[in-house]
Every structure is written in C-alpha cells, then in structure tokens.
Amino acid sequence: MSISETTPATTAASELPARRTRCALPSSAELKRELPLADELTRTIAHQRSAIRDIIHGRDDRLLVVTGPCSIHDEHAAMEYARHLQELAARVGEQLLPVMRVYIEKPRTTVGWKGFAYDPDLDGRDDMAGGLWRARRLMRDIVALGVPVATELLQPMTAPYIDDLVSWAAIGARTTESQIHRELASGFPAPVGFKNGTDGGIGVALDAMAASAHGHRFFGVDEQGGPAVIETAGNPDTQLVLRGGHQGPNCDPGSIEAACRALEHAGHPPSLMVDCSHANSGKDPFRQPEVFEQVIEQRLAGQQALTGVMIESHLEGGRQPMGGELQHGVSITDGCLDWAQTRSLLLAAAERLARAPSMASAGAEISL
Ligand SMILES: O=C[C@H](O)[C@H](O)COP(=O)(O)O
Numbered sequence: 001m002s003i004s005e006t007t008p009a010t011t012a013a014s015e016l017p018a019r020r021t022r023c024a025l026p027s028s029a030e031l032k033r034e035l036p037l038a039d040e041l042t043r044t045i046a047h048q049r050s051a052i053r054d055i056i057h058g059r060d061d062r063l064l065v066v067t068g069p070c071s072i073h074d075e076h077a078a079m080e081y082a083r084h085l086q087e088l089a090a091r092v093g094e095q096l097l098p099v100m101r102v103y104i105e106k107p108r109t110t111v112g113w114k115g116f117a118y119d120p121d122l123d124g125r126d127d128m129a130g131g132l133w134r135a136r137r138l139m140r141d142i143v144a145l146g147v148p149v150a151t152e153l154l155q156p157m158t159a160p161y162i163d164d165l166v167s168w169a170a171i172g173a174r175t176t177e178s179q180i181h182r183e184l185a186s187g188f189p190a191p192v193g194f195k196n197g198t199d200g201g202i203g204v205a206l207d208a209m210a211a212s213a214h215g216h217r218f219f220g221v222d223e224q225g226g227p228a229v230i231e232t233a234g235n236p237d238t239q240l241v242l243r244g245g246h247q248g249p250n251c252d253p254g255s256i257e258a259a260c261r262a263l264e265h266a267g268h269p270p271s272l273m274v275d276c277s278h279a280n281s282g283k284d285p286f287r288q289p290e291v292f293e294q295v296i297e298q299r300l301a302g303q304q305a306l307t308g309v310m311i312e313s314h315l316e317g318g319r320q321p322m323g324g325e326l327q328h329g330v331s332i333t334d335g336c337l338d339w340a341q342t343r344s345l346l347l348a349a350a351e352r353l354a355r356a357p358s359m360a361s362a363g364a365e366i367s368l
C-alpha cells in the first residue's frame with residue numbers, strides 16, 4: 001500500500017496546514033522504562049557488539065553475516081526467522097557470526113510504506129507510537145534468543161528508542177552522504193556499516209567513516225524528549241558496505257581490491273562487507289547465492305578484507321504486494337531469498353571455511 005493510497009496528497013495540500021503536530025509520542029526514556037532490558041540481555045548485547053568489533057578490526061576471522069527480511073512487517077514471521085537463525089548459529093558459529101536484519105524503517109526512492117515503526121498495522125493509520133513499542137519489544141525478544149540484531153538507522157529520532165538493542169547498524173545508500181546520519185553514527189554505541197551511494201560511488205562512504213569517527217555536537221532530542229545539544233564521542237567501529245550501484249555490481253575481485261586501496265588511502269582499516277542484494281544481484285533475490293559464492297571464493301583465495309556479507313532473506317522467497325491477504329513470511333518490500341536456500345548456503349560456506357587452512361577454526365566439522 002503506498003502513502004498516496006492512504007493520505008490523498010491533493011487533500012493534504014489544499015485542506016491541511018503545511019505542517020502540524022499529529023500526536024505526541026512517548027520519550028525514548030519512557031519507552032525504555034516500559035520495555036526495559038534485563039542486565040543479562042545488556043551483557044549479551046555487549047558481548048555481541050564486541051564480537052562484531054573484533055571481526056571488523058581483524059581480531060576474529062569469522063565472517064559476519066547480516067541476514068534477514070528486507071523489512072519487518074509481521075512479528076510472528078520475524079520470530080520464526082530468528083529461531084531458525086538461532087538454530088543455525090549454533091552449528092556455524094566457529095566460522096560465521098549470523099546477525100538478523102530487523103529493519104523497522106525503509107528509505108524509499110520516492111514514496112511508499114516506510115516500515116514497521118511507521119505503520120505497524122499496514123493500514124495507513126501510521127500508529128508510530130505502537131510501531132516503536134512493537135519494534136522495541138520484537139528486538140528484545142530476538143536478542144533474548146541470543147540472536148544479535150542489525151537495523152538501518154534512518155530517522156535520527158527513532159534511534160534512541162532501540163539503540164541499546166542493536167549490535168550492528170547500517171546507514172543506507174540514500175543517506176550515507178548526509179551529515180545528520182554521520183552525526184548519528186558518531187554517537188551510536190555499536191558498529192555501523194556505511195553503504196556506497198546508489199550511483200555506486202564509494203567516496204561518500206569513506207567520507208562518512210572519517211566524519212563519524214570524529215565527535216560532533218548537533219541539534220537533537222534528549223532521552224526525555226526535549227530539544228538538546230547532543231555531544232558524541234566519535235565511532236571508531238565503522239565499515240564500508242558494497243551494495244553495487246547504477247553501473248552494476250561491485251563485488252568482483254577487481255572492485256574489492258580497488259575498495260581496499262581506497263580504504264587504505266583514506267586511512268581506514270581494510271575491512272568491508274558485501275551486500276549480496278540490491279545492485280549486486282540486479283535486485284533479483286535469487287541471484288544472491290551467486291554473489292555470496294563470489295565472496296566465499298575471494299575469502300578462500302586469501303582476501304581477508306572481506307569481513308562481512310549481507311543477505312536479504314525471509315521464510316519464503318520473493319516478494320508480494322501490500323493490500324489484501326498476505327502470505328506468511330513473504331517480503332512486502334524487496335524480494336528475499338527463502339530460508340531453505342539461505343540455510344544451505346550458510347551451512348555450505350561454513351563447511352568450506354572450516355576446511356580453509358588460514359581460518360583459525362580450520363578443521364572444525366559442520367554437520368550438514
Ligand atoms: O532495500 C530496500 C529498498 O531497496 C529501498 O528501501 C528502496 O526501495 P524503493 O526503491 O522501493 O522505494
């Protein structure tokens with residue numbers, strides 16, 4: 001369902017003021033009080049973040065695997081996926097560190113459904129208070145399974161509602177160049193991946209890494225919801241994410257080597273993630289395994305800069321339009337690879353990496 005189907009733009013333009021307050025929201029401190037994190041979960045998340053930092057900085061040679069739906073739209077399906085990932089992680093944990101995509105906001109090229117945090121009931125009412133509450137509860141339930149959570153940081157105001165739950169965050173291709181998102185990343189308490197721009201240019205992501213490594217002061221909202229000057233320390237744990245661009249993919253060995261040279265030139269560590277979806281797969285979700293295989297081949301050939309991979313994956317493959325009766329476990333945004341194929345792909349990769357002499361875990365057996 002697009003926004004234009006729920007809020008007629010012509011009516012809004014002629015009968016409503018250009019901007020108005022629709023309703024109040026709880027502050028992030030209030031939501032965190034309503035849905036608190038137990039000390040044990042806080043420790044689990046600290047451990048997950050530290051494991052991801054170790055991978056990004058080359059202290060742990062496992063492959064970080066950020067996998068999960070393009071967007072969350074159904075908590076039951078998301079929990080089903082999380083339980084599958086929990087089971088798989090126990091089998092591949094020596095070689096791979098699976099992290100679940102729990103994307104509650106979607107950047108749109110023009111207009112469209114903006115995600116679970118905005119419109120959790122998929123009915124155009126935009127119950128954003130309910131969306132934040134349900135998103136926080138869902139992330140907490142997923143972390144309680146021991147599955148680390150990844151998300152995209154899009155609207156700076158939503159981050160404080162979930163920042164204690166996320167172990168890896170992305171800044172998307174449409175916002176990597178934005179100063180506001182670099183400031184946000186500079187104070188985010190977990191590693192952050194910057195995507196290359198939609199045109200394929202990696203310069204904006206390298207600049208973003210440099211900008212977010214610095215501390216910033218900027219206009220924001222404090223935990224109580226009041227206007228405030230926010231001060232950040234700078235985030236040293238950032239990573240380039242290659243997602244392809246208008247000219248096509250950028251995950252071949254030549255592009256990876258060029259990206260490594262550019263990282264080195266900009267003074268960043270040689271560590272990057274390949275997004276198997278988006279322009280790297282020509283937006284065909286079923287081509288993600290080819291891209292994934294390219295990453296594994298390069299790792300096995302000694303390319304240690306490839307520290308992470310991203311897959312858009314759901315219980316079932318493909319995508320479906322919004323509106324009408326929805327099929328369980330099928331994406332309503334970008335097409336996804338189905339869980340069965342995702343599972344086989346990850347088990348086979350773990351098996352191959354386990355046999356690679358350069359891996360710390362060489363020799364470990366994966367039961368297929
Ligand atoms: O990953 C998701 C999409 O590619 C991104 O949100 C843009 O979507 P759109 O082009 O359908 O708006």
Ligand SMILES: C=C(OP(=O)(O)O)C(=O)O
Nearest residue numbers: 107172173174195243278
């Ligand atoms: C929107 C996404 O990606 P990108 O920013 O690369 O388009 C995404 O991963 O959901």
